[in-house]
Amino acid sequence: MSAKQGNSIDKHAEASLANLERIFTLPEGADSTLMRLDREISENLAGFLRERIVAVEKDLAEVEQDFAESRLPEQPRFVAEQVEFLLEKLVAHSVHTAAPSFIGHMTSALPYFMLPLSKIMIALNQNLVKTETSKAFTPLERQVLGMLHGLIYEQDDAFYEQWMHNPDGHLGAFCSGGTVANITALWVARNRVYGPRPGFRGIAREGWLRALRHYGDEGAVVLVSERGHYSLSKAVDVLGMGRDDLIAIPTDGANRIDIAALRQRCQQLKQQNMRIMAIVGVAGATETGSVDDLQALAAVAKEYAAYLHVDAAWGGPTLFSNRYRHLLAGIEQADSVTIDAHKQMYVPMGAGMVLFKDPQAQQAIVHHAQYIIRKGSRDLGSSTLEGSRPGMALLVHSGLHILGRQGYELLVNSGIERAKAFANLIKADSHFELISEPVLNILTYRLCPQALQHWLQGADPEARRQANLLLNRLTRQLQKTQRERGRAFVSRTQLNPERYQRLDTLVFRVVLANPLTTDAILQQILQEQWQLAQEPQFAEMWQQLTALSALPLPGP
């Protein structure tokens, strides 16, 4: 019976649904499947993930068949039945992101305490948009933002005493992730750069057309290195500038923004009467982990009176490390900084933050309503892009207190040092080629025998190009095969290394944030890749590479 044809609710259903309110008042029995799972996760998370997720990958098209029904379920279903379905069809075919050999993306293991604390957060079901639905969560969130602000900007105690809980100011905003954080930062930048002045009520009120007319600009741009995160391109689109107005500046050999090229481009744009609205520094590039020279960026931003934002979604927690925080020197000169707590602060998915140097900066985006976030209220919703939001700050607060700065430093340091160790492993292995040296805990490499590396550098351009295409096919196919076998996972991306005349080069990308990843596991990942490369599916690629290079390659 479809929703359209049926009576409102048939009699049979009415009887069985009459006590629907039970689902709000009666917990699942202690012996139910769901409660057994609940305990299993509490007592042995690693075991739960290891046993419930199948290792070998099922083709996604096949998985889709389990989710093919498009009609709404008409009748209720027993919780146990739904749980069995989820275990078999969903959990089994999800990704073991916490596995120490899952080193391909930025999602990794969680400290145990995060799970029961998440349950408290969900049980309370607070909504941070307003104090009437969050009370103590509001000052807690403000405190967390204050602490992170201090990590970056190191203002004195008097500053935080004045601003941390001041409803007229904001030290930052929580958001669902780094993308919303970056959009929020550039939204603030835009509304400040094109703020109100006599004869103009500001871009927030009047929009782009009048803003450009009033300020006499031909257009406005945001500049970032070619390693900038794709969320920035989304941001300029959303904010009404157009993606062409995100200017990608080339990088040096270490994937850092080329400061001379940036300055030159700024000069050129100025001559075209374009406003340098913002410059974005990258502190932990998604693909390579590289960090721009933030001091130099700040100087350029100052020179062009541009807003400076630093996207430290990944690299921000490096500041916890007294040993490595110098890598981000200059970050305190940024007008705003993005940090994701669900990355290197080991909080579950959905916790981004943007911090603003100036506690008044968010005034540029403030908004009010009659029933909440009224003027003068302490409601956090008045200065965030999002409306209703969960109490994720509880988890960030707990991470900060249970681990302490020293705990986070240890995690940060060990990630960076493990990356260096892995880079050494790769360099010592004649089958592999390190493409980008790790600065933080991210590196890229590919399978490319040493002899071939030498040959490539001396080869004529066309032969090099062809060999490189073959190597790209090899990388793509190897990465996919390894993922499907389910023992390990590295991701892949495309870089344009200087040493190969910036040819499009596919590489394995490795993110070392899981403290349980050992050197032995890294060694095994290389071994598996090499073994896989001997399989018949790769024979043709090796033959063609041999034919091109005339080298006795060790392929199959």
Added chain:
Amino acid sequence: MSAKQGNSIDKHAEASLANLERIFTLPEGADSTLMRLDREISENLAGFLRERIVAVEKDLAEVEQDFAESRLPEQPRFVAEQVEFLLEKLVAHSVHTAAPSFIGHMTSALPYFMLPLSKIMIALNQNLVKTETSKAFTPLERQVLGMLHGLIYEQDDAFYEQWMHNPDGHLGAFCSGGTVANITALWVARNRVYGPRPGFRGIAREGWLRALRHYGDEGAVVLVSERGHYSLSKAVDVLGMGRDDLIAIPTDGANRIDIAALRQRCQQLKQQNMRIMAIVGVAGATETGSVDDLQALAAVAKEYAAYLHVDAAWGGPTLFSNRYRHLLAGIEQADSVTIDAHKQMYVPMGAGMVLFKDPQAQQAIVHHAQYIIRKGSRDLGSSTLEGSRPGMALLVHSGLHILGRQGYELLVNSGIERAKAFANLIKADSHFELISEPVLNILTYRLCPQALQHWLQGADPEARRQANLLLNRLTRQLQKTQRERGRAFVSRTQLNPERYQRLDTLVFRVVLANPLTTDAILQQILQEQWQLAQEPQFAEMWQQLTALSALPLPGP
């Protein structure tokens, strides 16, 4: 020792932190405070909330003192210590949103099964931005979107077979909440209305200035009733139009958009060479629960070739009810619809959705990157405003299956019918005045004795204005006092009722979504308000009202 002064990690700390990895491998002991809480929540959520949250409100300024430290904790802290802190300082002073007498906002009770299922979601820590970190969660999310699409648009099976899992199309997007959903919808609207055509690569590439020049428009506007949600004002600001370009259209006596006024305004704007970019229908106004005449709106949108979005963040689930879905008739003509699962689908905070009629609509905002969401991939991140996102779809899927359409219908019906019952209670009580009749499950009222109501309608304008200001003070103070006493919570907002010549009128706002709210509780809330109004703090207001009206008012 501050973070700046200390050595990287002092020796003592190094020793005690050496086994930091234990927090990733060893669960809390079964007898730890945290695990006891974990069980307490599983076994008796209602008891946990009742006992752990203190009823009487502590002043927020006082609460802030517990979150006053701005310096990062240097040393790690025991989990138990943090949990004690959270219980005493945070949980105790959070809001009991699940209480049946908490009827002031849209956050209410959760079905029991949502908690352990959330724990599974968090334990898996999937990231929906890409299939490499979500696998089966991607088809699951697509299925949920398909089902909701079907609830609104009722396309045939062949349509869903073609589109539900088609990487070249999207039936909608999950997002953190209704605000991001509304922004996404208007982002799509903007990019489609100002799409690419010969000589112009589209607003997404070239921005507002060139878009308006190319299309020859003086500007662009979005129209919505004065009851539209404040997120729309944020949306037009973010999207670069300016808040002035959100045109608020007056409403009729039932808080529905005045269609004649809308048409007149469109005509006027057209004459000014303004583009009617989008019209937004309200299906469940945040303040009054009212629903626009969506059929009529669709006709106007068609007339002006405007994009039609319906903000059904609140009212969308009314479609589950065969008895009441007619209230949203015409919604199937909308280009897009916002629905929040964390509202009337009883999912924890952080689950919004936007559905698009045309599976190709989201192409207008598609973006790619090299390491994920590559062209041709099934990665959902290519067409969402957000990047990394949690697997909330698991909870929506479970709600849909465990409750079924019939279960949701029962919840929706009982909310609507309880609101009608409450409206009758208010009307029958000579101390209160119903301000807006419930259409769905939201109503507004105030304390205003019947004699005073009659007097107000006949009073001279100045006396009426003064009395109304006094009533506003009364409403504000009563709402605050009742909240602080902790037995019940209604919210307040400001309306401009026709019957009082559109004077600014403060009202109590009630949202009846908790199935555990009984008529008896509603009766008690009225009684408490009346009793509170007899307290000395209100004596002066009553005296002034008596002086103005010369009525023997029943105040203290």
